[in-house]
Amino acid sequence: MALSPELLRILACPKCKGDLEALEAAPGEVEGLACPACDAVYPVREDIPIMLIDEAVPRDAWMAGKRSAKDAPA
Template sequence: MALNKELLDILACPKCKSDLQLMNNEEGLKCSSCVVVYPVREEIPVMLIDEAIPLDQWEQGVREKK
C-alpha cells in the first residue's frame, strides 16, 4: 500500500519547513534543503529530526540511526 497522497502534500521538513520528496522505493522522505531522509516505517513517516538519516548514508544503505 502506498503512502496517502493527501498526507504527502501536507508534510514538510520539521527542521526547515521545506517540501519533502518521496523516495522511489517509498522507504523515505527526502529534504533537499537539509540533505536528509526521514524514514518511513510500516507506512508511517518518522518525522523526528533526531531520526533523520543524512542522504549520503541513506544512499549507502543506512536506514536507522545507531
C-alpha cells in the same frame, strides 16, 4: 497500503519546514522522505513517516544503505 498522496503534499521537513520528496523502493512504495534543503532523509516504516529530527539520516548515508539514524554517522 502506500502513503496517501494527500499526506505527502502536506508533510514538511520538521527542521526547516521545507518540501519533501518521496524516495521509492518500488513503484508506489515510499521508503523515505528526503529534504533537499537539509540533505536529510526521514524513514518511512510500515507506511508511517518517522518525522523526528533525531531519526533523520544524512542523504549520503541513506544512499549508502543506512536506513536508521543509529546506523548513520552523526
